[in-house]
Amino acid sequence: AQSVTQLDSQVPVFEEAPVELRCNYSSSVSVYLFWYVQYPNQGLQLLLKYLSGSTLVKSINGFEAEFNKSQTSFHLRKPSVHISDTAEYFCAVSVNSGGYQKVTFGTGTKLQVIP
Amino acid sequence: KAGVTQTPRYLIKTRGQQVTLSCSPISGHRSVSWYQQTPGQGLQFLFEYFSETQRNKGNFPGRFSGRQFSNSRSEMNVSTLELGDSALYLCASSLRGGRSSYEQYFGPGTRLTVT
Numbered sequence: 001a002q003s004v005t006q007l008d009s010q011v012p013v014f015e016e017a018p019v020e021l022r023c024n025y026s027s028s029v030s031v032y033l034f035w036y037v038q039y040p041n042q043g044l045q046l047l048l049k050y051l052s053g054s055t056l057v058k059s060i061n062g063f064e065a066e067f068n069k070s071q072t073s074f075h076l077r078k079p080s081v082h083i084s085d086t087a088e089y090f091c092a093v094s095v096n097s098g099g100y101q102k103v104t105f106g107t108g109t110k111l112q113v114i115p
Numbered sequence: 116k117a118g119v120t121q122t123p124r125y126l127i128k129t130r131g132q133q134v135t136l137s138c139s140p141i142s143g144h145r146s147v148s149w150y151q152q153t154p155g156q157g158l159q160f161l162f163e164y165f166s167e168t169q170r171n172k173g174n175f176p177g178r179f180s181g182r183q184f185s186n187s188r189s190e191m192n193v194s195t196l197e198l199g200d201s202a203l204y205l206c207a208s209s210l211r212g213g214r215s216s217y218e219q220y221f222g223p224g225t226r227l228t229v230t
Contacts, residue, residue, distance in 0.1 A: 034218060044205065046219070046220070103219065105160075
């Protein structure tokens with residue numbers, strides 16, 4: 001069975017500072033990886049995904065994540081955060097299970113951007 | 116293209132009652148998954164439906180059930196409500212075919228409060 005670990009439940013960071021949200025996964029088979037963001041009182045929105053190809057994937061709002069197979073990690077980074085990035089971020093892993101994709105979410109990391 | 120819609124957005128019920136939540140997926144999406152989100156347990160998978168059949172199921176008691184209709188719309192039912200069922204219930208749809216099928220698109224959720 002696969003699992004996802006987000007070690008940091010909360011990450012405070014000053015505006016315009018860089019941030020890294022950590023995500024490690026465990027799986028015996030190949031995986032697809034995702035980062036979702038949830039703003040207050042809203043559902044989750046897909047931020048970026050890794051399916052195959054280049055291990056560095058980027059979002060339109062400046063976030064990027066790198067798939068590291070040897071370290072089983074998919075950390076999310078942004079070089080300079082904005083107040084509007086305050087939200088909860090979820091890492092997710094998807095594996096093929098009996099011909100269907102089974103998705104497991106991490107426990108989430110709350111990013112608090114301090115003005 | 117319209118996003119995932121969930122009705123109602125907010126619901127207050129008393130212990131012992133039952134409740135039905137509705138989810139309309141993105142047009143063309145055939146898979147619908149349900150999640151329960153609480154501050155203590157995070158995001159927990161309930162079940163997934165594809166072509167009117169339950170494909171995956173999480174570790175929830177039989178009081179939680181669901182179904183999917185031929186137009187891919189899905190309903191989730193919780194019988195004999197307990198205080199611990201208070202949560203944000205999220206619905207997510209996906210294509211279930213091809214490389215782009217693994218990402219999920221979430222609705223805004225239904226906030227259920229059990230008193």
